[in-house]
Amino acid sequence: MIILSVICASTSLDQMIIIDYFLAGFYLIFSVSCVISHARAQMSVTDFLREADRLRKLEIKHERETSRRFHARKHFSVLEEIHVNDELGADIMKVQEELQKIRNCVYSFQAQLTDVKPSPDLIDRIKDTMTDIENSIKMFKDKQHQRFEELLKEEKIFWQEIGAFEQKIDVWSLPVKADGGVPRSAGICADVKDSRNLPTEVMALETFLQQSGGLHGCWDKYDHQNFMKVWTKHNGKPSYRKEAKLYLPDKTVEDIRLxxxxxxxxxxxxxxxxxxxxxxxxxxxxxxxxQREQREKEALRKEPDEAAADLRLKQEEQRREASEQLETWRSCRKQQLEREQEQRVRHQIQRRKRAKEERRRQLELKLMVESRVQQKKKEEELHVLQKEAQLQAEREERRRLAAEDIKRFQQRDSHRLEIKLQEKQNKEQEEHERQRNLDKLKEKVQIHIARDPTRLWKATKGWEEHIKEIGPSGGGPVSHMFHRAVPTWRQDL
Incomplete structure (x- = not known):
């Protein structure tokens, strides 16, 4: 709406410049025509030419002044546009600062809700923070609503001024009588003003809207839209109040009824x-x-000259009617444009609200995912630390057991080594004792053995027994032969 007001302001400024230009030209032409008509009737030819020359110079002077004023107003319009842009930028910065404050409060509130232990003091502190955030949001919405209403009023005033200037421009197209000293613009403006008088029902609606808080009934636009959505869904039945209470948690049942x-x-x-x-x-x-029928009847009864004058009046009246119809069409068109603009603004606000809600949902989802990722990371780090501690404990235990085993094995090996050394010493001592005994026996007994080198190729006793010849064991007659036994039942056959 701020941008719309800027556009309306700039448009009205350009139209005012054009209107001033046309007003100056119209006044000059009208004055020249009046003076010329009066001069033709009363002045002589010389005076008429002198006056015409003076009026021509006056016309050139007025055109020069009008052109200079028009070019100067171009620069003023640029300066005014810069001033309006500065005001718009300042308003945007203020709105962004307020939104940033609210956003910071919400972020601090979210930070208070993470990694906390429930306690009565914490709950009271959270309630106070929520109340502060709700109050700041409500104040921001009320301020924007008030600013929006002011811009709507300014826009309405601009449109009324534009309509008045357009009516003046339409009046210039009407013919001016040469014998009249005063143009008919005053009478036409009076007719236009009379045509703009509103009925009592229209005034009653305007008064009702002004007294009841505008088109939303002192409610926020979003709350009113939610109310209308539920109302349309239930066709105005009383059952809509339960669902409306869900959409309007800050409204009581009495507020919804009112x-x-x-x-x-x-x-x-x-x-x-x-x-x-x-x-x-x-x-x-x-x-x-x-009126048209009456004028036609009167025109038929009058003389031809009067009929021609009435015809001109009729044409003027037709032009006036056309101007009124044009004004009616323009007012309808203006209302339609206002409705379309309001609808566009409403759709834009809804899109912004949906985008804001989507961003908020994505931010919550992002924060939730980040918290889960951090929690999972902490759990993994804790698990890694626990695993490392467990592995370290296992390594320490294995090291301790290995040290004990090494010590035990060393003791066993040293014991075995001592036993082996003892056995070796015992064997050496026994061998030494045996050798000593043999030496003593050798000293006592002298052994002389005759050597027989031929015994190496003689047969041993075992081999002689092996090659000894063995004779036949049975050379006599056989006493009997073995036969198969005959069964008893065949012996007598």
Whole structure:
């Protein structure tokens, strides 16, 4: 809406410059025409030429001044646009600062909710923080709503000024009588003003909106939209209040009921406004028809000169009617543009709200994912530390057991070594004793053995027994032969 107001302001400034230019030209042409008509009737030819030359110079002077003023206003319009842009930038910075403050409060509130232990003091502190955040958000919304209402009023005033200037421009296209000293612009403006008089139903609706807090009934636009969504869903049945309470947690049942009564009254006044405008247009149409028929009848009864004058008046009246119809169309067009602009603003606000909600949801999801990742990372680090501690304990235990085993093995090996050394010493001592005994025996007994070298190739006793010849064991007759036994039952056959 701030941008819209800037556009309206710049547009109205350009139109005012053009209107001033046309007003100066129209006034100059009208004054010249009046003076010329008066001079033709009363002055002589010389005076007429002198006056015409003076008026021509005056016209050139006025054109030069108008052109200089027009070019100067171009620079003023640039300066005014820069000033408006500066104000717009300052407003945007203020809004961003307030939003940043609210965002910081929300972030601090989220930080208070992480890694805390529940306690009564903590709950009270969180409640106080939530209350502060809600109050700051509510103050911000009220301030923006008030600013929005002010911009709407300024926009309405600008449109009214533009409409008035357009009416003046339309009046210039009407013919001016040569014998009249005063143009008909005053009478036409009066007719236009009379045509702009609003019915009582329209004034009642405007008064009701001003007294009840605008188009939303002192409610926030989002709350009113939620109310309308639930109202439309249930077709105005009383069952909508339960669902509306879910969409409007900060509103009581009594507030919803009062807003319902306000909305019903608004619908009733809007319906009366439409009917009144329809009746007013129909009445104006009938009135114009009757006036036209009456003028046609009077024109038939008058003389040809008067009929021509009446025809001119009729043409002027037709042009006036066309101007009124054009004004009506422009007002309807302006209302349509206002509705379209309001709808665009509402859709833009809804898109921003959805985008903000999506960003908030993504931020919450991101924070939740980050918290989970950090928690998982901490768990993994703790698990790694526990595993390392366990491995270190196992290594220490294995080292201790290995040291004990080494010590035990060393003791065993040293014991075995001592035993072996003792056995070796015993054997050496026994061998030494045996050798000593043999030496003693050798000293006592002298042994002389005759050597027989031929015994090496003689057969041993075992081999002689082996090659001894063995004779046959049985050379006599056989006493009997073995036969198969005959069964008893075949012996007698």
């Amino acid at each position: 807003h319902e009564e306000w909305y019903l009254e608004l619908c009733h006044l809007q319906e009366e406004k439409r009917e009144a405008i329809h009746k007013w247009r129909a009445g104006k149409q009938r009135e114009h028809e009757l």
